[in-house]
Amino acid sequence: MPILTVENLQVQFTTPFGAVKALRGIDFELARGDILGLVGETGCGKSVTGRSVMRLLDENAQVTAGRVIFDDVDLLQLSEAEMRQIRGKRIAMVFQDPATALNPLFTIGQQIKDVLRAHSDLAKPARQQQAVELLASVGLPEPAQMVDVYPHQLSGGQQQRAMIALSLAGEPEVIIADEPTTALDVTIQAQILDLLRQLQRDRAISVILITHDLGIVAETCQRVVVLYAGRVVERASVAAVFADPQHPYTQGLLAALPRPGSRGSDLKVIPGSVPSGLESLAGCAFAPRCEFVMARCREHQPPLTIVGGEHQSACHLHEGAFND
Amino acid sequence: MTEPLLLARDLSMTFTRRSSLFGARARKIRALDGVSFEIAAGETLGVVGESGCGKSTLARCLLRLLRPTGGCVRFDGVDVLSLADDAMRRLRQRMQIVLQNPFSSLNPRLAGFDLVAEPLRTHRTMSRAQMREAVAALLAEVGLTSDFMSRHPHQLSGGQAQRIALARSLALNPSLLILDEPTSALDVSVQAQIINLLIRLQRQRGLTYLFITHDLGVIQHISDRIAVMYLGKIVEEAASEAIFADPKHPYTQALLSSTPSPDPASGSERIILPGAAPSAATPPPGCAFHPRCAHVMDHCRAEYPAPRAVGESHRVSCHLYENERA
Numbered sequence: 001m002p003i004l005t006v007e008n009l010q011v012q013f014t015t016p017f018g019a020v021k022a023l024r025g026i027d028f029e030l031a032r033g034d035i036l037g038l039v040g041e042t043g044c045g046k047s048v049t050g051r052s053v054m055r056l057l058d059e060n061a062q063v064t065a066g067r068v069i070f071d072d073v074d075l076l077q078l079s080e081a082e083m084r085q086i087r088g089k090r091i092a093m094v095f096q097d098p099a100t101a102l103n104p105l106f107t108i109g110q111q112i113k114d115v116l117r118a119h120s121d122l123a124k125p126a127r128q129q130q131a132v133e134l135l136a137s138v139g140l141p142e143p144a145q146m147v148d149v150y151p152h153q154l155s156g157g158q159q160q161r162a163m164i165a166l167s168l169a170g171e172p173e174v175i176i177a178d179e180p181t182t183a184l185d186v187t188i189q190a191q192i193l194d195l196l197r198q199l200q201r202d203r204a205i206s207v208i209l210i211t212h213d214l215g216i217v218a219e220t221c222q223r224v225v226v227l228y229a230g231r232v233v234e235r236a237s238v239a240a241v242f243a244d245p246q247h248p249y250t251q252g253l254l255a256a257l258p259r260p261g262s263r264g265s266d267l268k269v270i271p272g273s274v275p276s277g278l279e280s281l282a283g284c285a286f287a288p289r290c291e292f293v294m295a296r297c298r299e300h301q302p303p304l305t306i307v308g309g310e311h312q313s314a315c316h317l318h319e320g321a322f323n324d
Numbered sequence: 325m326t327e328p329l330l331l332a333r334d335l336s337m338t339f340t341r342r343s344s345l346f347g348a349r350a351r352k353i354r355a356l357d358g359v360s361f362e363i364a365a366g367e368t369l370g371v372v373g374e375s376g377c378g379k380s381t382l383a384r385c386l387l388r389l390l391r392p393t394g395g396c397v398r399f400d401g402v403d404v405l406s407l408a409d410d411a412m413r414r415l416r417q418r419m420q421i422v423l424q425n426p427f428s429s430l431n432p433r434l435a436g437f438d439l440v441a442e443p444l445r446t447h448r449t450m451s452r453a454q455m456r457e458a459v460a461a462l463l464a465e466v467g468l469t470s471d472f473m474s475r476h477p478h479q480l481s482g483g484q485a486q487r488i489a490l491a492r493s494l495a496l497n498p499s500l501l502i503l504d505e506p507t508s509a510l511d512v513s514v515q516a517q518i519i520n521l522l523i524r525l526q527r528q529r530g531l532t533y534l535f536i537t538h539d540l541g542v543i544q545h546i547s548d549r550i551a552v553m554y555l556g557k558i559v560e561e562a563a564s565e566a567i568f569a570d571p572k573h574p575y576t577q578a579l580l581s582s583t584p585s586p587d588p589a590s591g592s593e594r595i596i597l598p599g600a601a602p603s604a605a606t607p608p609p610g611c612a613f614h615p616r617c618a619h620v621m622d623h624c625r626a627e628y629p630a631p632r633a634v635g636e637s638h639r640v641s642c643h644l645y646e647n648e649r650a
Contacts, residue, residue: 274511
């Protein structure tokens with residue numbers, strides 16, 4: 001049974017230009033102990049999905065439909081007080097930029113101890129001890145001294161480790177990591193991804209990893225959900241998606257990546273750019289950029305179709321193979 | 325041998341930061357430390373390195389947007405650092421820079437026409453009609469219609485804005501483009517469009533590129549040769565294929581191995597470097613990479629390894645290769 005299930009999640013933002021449909025019906029499951037990649041380009045709705053699960057959406061956003069099932073409960077129906085018992089305790093979030101996500105006015109230790117005070121029964125001395133242990137568990141050097149430093153005294157990689165320690169303070173079952181390495185250098189990124197895999201393995205934490213980087217998905221995740229314009233266009237195991245991508249958007253994304261041996265050749269291009277969410281999209285949102293577009297793509301939204309095993313893709317081409 | 329289009333010799337840039345209001349103790353930050361390389365006309369040199377390694381400082385020093393504190397830059401035989409200001413302004417027509425974020429490098433108040441026409445107004449004498457024609461041709465060259473003449477930066481997507489920035493940089497028909505992370509702010513599908521465009525423009529115009537990036541996938545795709553920087557120095561330089569097939573410097577090896585590959589089957593064992601790059605204000609003695617290096621030896625801590633040839637036009641600064649002959 002999945003630890004977290006998102007069903008038909010729809011989110012809309014009120015803007016001066018009109019309603020922007022950020023999510024148009026997202027469905028996925030996070031299996032217990034998995035790292036699930038949520039991947040897509042700017043504006044596809046991956047961060048909004050993460051924030052919807054955490055109930056951390058901005059005030060101008062409304063969830064217009066859908067359910068987020070965690071432990072048999074729809075998180076979207078909980079009161080704010082009930083949600084506080086889950087957020088930071090059972091589901092925690094790691095943000096892209098630790099320099100802005102950590103509070104600059106408090107030491108790392110104080111911020112961790114705040115979480116422990118809210119979400120554990122530990123007494124004060126035990127909280128201090130636990131904070132040191134958490135910092136040690138994420139590989140920060142000299143953790144006993146680290147509890148007393150402020151975020152600005154740490155390097156970017158160390159800040160992200162501190163952020164992860166903070167997310168672990170409530171002993172969560174699920175961590176949602178939103179582009180946790182995008183602000184970091186590649187050698188530091190390798191350290192942080194290694195840490196995430198280690199946490200998944202040693203603490204059996206389930207992770208939703210939000211990223212735009214297909215390389216990170218390939219190396220870190222077990223399953224992947226590809227988003228485009230607020231919808232799931234493809235979902236499957238990482239092995240299946242990379243070996244045999246089914247949706248033209250996923251195929252295009254993979255083909256657009258420069259790879260060893262491609263030097264000087266023309267990279268495959270997806271023409272145009274992602275829709276803004278302001279326009280109403282009849283049919284498939286990818287149709288205007290798709291090289292295989294057919295008449296019905298512009299009229300009917302293709303449903304997620306099983307294309308083999310647990311591999312699903314939302315494209316009329318899959319029906320066409322049998323019906324036309 | 326013909327003179328390379330661009331040549332840097334022992335280029336150094338030391339910033340002095342005053343640590344107090346009265347400058348009691350000035351701190352020296354060596355952003356560039358003895359950087360030497362050459363780029364032949366029509367060639368692409370990729371410069372790769374992580375934040376703080378000095379790659380953007382290098383770009384600015386080459387164009388004399390910053391005045392290096394030591395060394396020499398020659399562009400087409402001309403000593404760039406000793407030119408008078410007006411001669412330098414004329415020379416800059418031939419060497420242009422494209423920056424990472426077009427939304428901060430393009431003036432938000434100007435429309436596409438003015439953005440592209442501005443260099444022409446500054447350096448050329450032409451009628452309004454001629455200018456319109458020139459701008460339309462430049463826009464067409466970067467794949468934009470003349471409609472974009474009236475659009476302001478905020479009306480553009482990231483890819484479109486970067487195309488405008490490119491058109492602007494091409495307006496004066498330069499020989500050299502310095503591209504400082506030109507695709508890093510773009511999504512993958514748009515990045516591919518811009519990379520294809522850059523390669524096409526290079527072929528059509530015979531341009532020479534210095535391409536700065538932290539993205540190894542992009543750099544191997546576009547570069548003939550690659551220079552790897554670490555803390556203000558070039559630690560390895562070779563043909564693109566050689567860097568990827570046979571990286572010599574332990575830092576280059578770690579950099580390649582840390583880059584996630586979009587191929588789950590690749591399954592290569594990763595080298596995970598400990599720690600982070602040191603600050604250029606307090607570089608470690610000897611080889612600056614030694615605190616993170618798995619192969620560190622005693623003299624790495626004391627002495628910086630001189631660059632040595634380890635293959636055809638492949639040079640590396642590492643004590644491991646001391647006894648090797650090219």
